[in-house]
Amino acid sequence: MLKIYAALPPRKQIGIIAIILGIVAVFIGNPQDNTTTTVNIKELSMTAGDNVNSVSVQELSNWIIQGKMDYRLVDLRTEADYDEYNIPSSECVSMSSLTKSELMRNEKIILYADDDIVASQAWFILKADGYHSVSILKKGMEAWKNEVVFPSCNCGEHSTAELKQLHDKKAEVAKFFGGALQTDGGTESSVKKNLPKLKAPKKVVLKTNRKKPAREGC
Amino acid sequence: MTAPFYKFGLFNDEVSFIIAFVLGLAFGFVFERGGFGSGRMLAAQFYFTDMRVFKVMFTAIVVAMIGLFYLSWIGFIDLSLIYFGDTFIMPQIVGGLILGVGFVIGGYCPGTSTVAIATGRLDAIVYLLGGAFGIFVFGEVFPYISDFFYSTPMGRITLPELFGIDYGIIVFAVILLAIAGFTAADWGEKFMASKKEGK
Numbered sequence: 001m002l003k004i005y006a007a008l009p010p011r012k013q014i015g016i017i018a019i020i021l022g023i024v025a026v027f028i029g030n031p032q033d034n035t036t037t038t039v040n041i042k043e044l045s046m047t048a049g050d051n052v053n054s055v056s057v058q059e060l061s062n063w064i065i066q067g068k069m070d071y072r073l074v075d076l077r078t079e080a081d082y083d084e085y086n087i088p089s090s091e092c093v094s095m096s097s098l099t100k101s102e103l104m105r106n107e108k109i110i111l112y113a114d115d116d117i118v119a120s121q122a123w124f125i126l127k128a129d130g131y132h133s134v135s136i137l138k139k140g141m142e143a144w145k146n147e148v149v150f151p152s153c154n155c156g157e158h159s160t161a162e163l164k165q166l167h168d169k170k171a172e173v174a175k176f177f178g179g180a181l182q183t184d185g186g187t188e189s190s191v192k193k194n195l196p197k198l199k200a201p202k203k204v205v206l207k208t209n210r211k212k213p214a215r216e217g218c
Numbered sequence: 219m220t221a222p223f224y225k226f227g228l229f230n231d232e233v234s235f236i237i238a239f240v241l242g243l244a245f246g247f248v249f250e251r252g253g254f255g256s257g258r259m260l261a262a263q264f265y266f267t268d269m270r271v272f273k274v275m276f277t278a279i280v281v282a283m284i285g286l287f288y289l290s291w292i293g294f295i296d297l298s299l300i301y302f303g304d305t306f307i308m309p310q311i312v313g314g315l316i317l318g319v320g321f322v323i324g325g326y327c328p329g330t331s332t333v334a335i336a337t338g339r340l341d342a343i344v345y346l347l348g349g350a351f352g353i354f355v356f357g358e359v360f361p362y363i364s365d366f367f368y369s370t371p372m373g374r375i376t377l378p379e380l381f382g383i384d385y386g387i388i389v390f391a392v393i394l395l396a397i398a399g400f401t402a403a404d405w406g407e408k409f410m411a412s413k414k415e416g417k
Contacts, residue, residue: 015397015400018280018284018393018396018397019393019394019397021284021288021389021393022284022389022390022392022393022394023390024386025284025287025288025385025386025387025389025390026384026386026387026389026390027386028287028291028386029384029385029386029387030378030384030385030386031287031288031290031291031297031385031386032290032291032293032296032297102373102374104301104374105296106301130296
């Protein structure tokens with residue numbers, strides 16, 4: 001057998017090796033099984049306290065208004081909640097499918113849920129799996145609703161120009177996201193907050209909204 | 219430790235430039251020695267008289283594919299860190315056709331034209347200037363064609379995902395395809411050679 005092989009011209013020898021490797025590949029199936037991983041505890045503990053791991057709702061709302069697209073916003077809530085209302089440009093990914101999702105390890109990822117706990121858990125999972133730039137949205141959906149879409153403002157009579165500017169900005173941002181400024185101050189709860197209705201079937205839009213040109217390649 | 223190293227921050231930008239430079243030199247040298255620096259050789263692909271470039275390309279694809287597959291299997295390479303662009307099927311077909319036409323008319327692709335310039339070929343310099351002009355025109359008309367440019371998006375998709383089968387099966391299929399391609403290329407070369415003699 002070996003003699004026959006040795007007698008073949010090199011190109012055929014290489015061809016045979018390639019076929020054997022190909023057949024073995026069929027049995028291997030998928031090269032990577034990403035369910036187990038090792039965690040660099042030191043690195044994680046050093047970055048865990050950093051502010052870079054969180055984004056405030058104000059920052060995020062500014063980015064969306066400016067059309068900044070260099071991040072991926074991930075909604076960790078249930079699909080029903082997501083369909084009801086979500087932050088524009090977000091995509092719904094459940095916790096269990098997080099590491100199997102389309103998210104790339106070198107992308108900037110921002111996570112949010114109703115509060116910080118779920119988002120923090122997801123943060124750890126992604127960090128442990130080697131995702132580099134993962135942040136969570138501070139106070140999650142609650143803060144988004146209360147501080148961006150329906151912000152309250154107790155600046156009253158606009159005592160100073162600065163306060164008035166802040167007031168106007170808040171109002172405009174809220175309007176952009178389909179909400180309104182709550183000027184009642186303390187009686188916040190009396191205002192009925194109807195979250196803006198979503199117009200488009202988000203699923204279709206969100207998968208492909210990253211219009212960025214290829215950065216690498218031939 | 220897993221590759222790719224740069225995205226893990228194992229070396230910084232400056233070092234990555236040096237590595238890119240060295241890799242580029244090696245790549246260009248192999249290209250030149252493989253005959254890719256000749257417009258005639260590249261155009262010959264399209265007339266089936268000398269399929270060397272086709273064979274080299276396909277060999278490179280198969281070697282890289284087998285290498286990546288097995289290196290990621292043993293855990294040395296993290297495939298998810300390797301960047302590749304999104305698929306926009308229609309614009310990419312049109313773009314591919316335009317590139318192919320330019321390829322057969324000019325006798326170079328963007329990479330080989332720079333290799334050919336290194337050996338002082340004037341046609342390659344003209345080709346590269348034409349390419350630069352094309353980039354300029356594309357940039358200027360981009361606002362008008364951007365709708366088409368982003369049409370038929372499929373996201374970042376790979377063949378195993380598209381067909382819902384294992385990577386290994388694709389690897390095997392591409393190897394078979396390559397061997398079939400090489401056999402067909404050999405046959406085409408012989409056929410064209412006999413045709414030439416016949417004349």
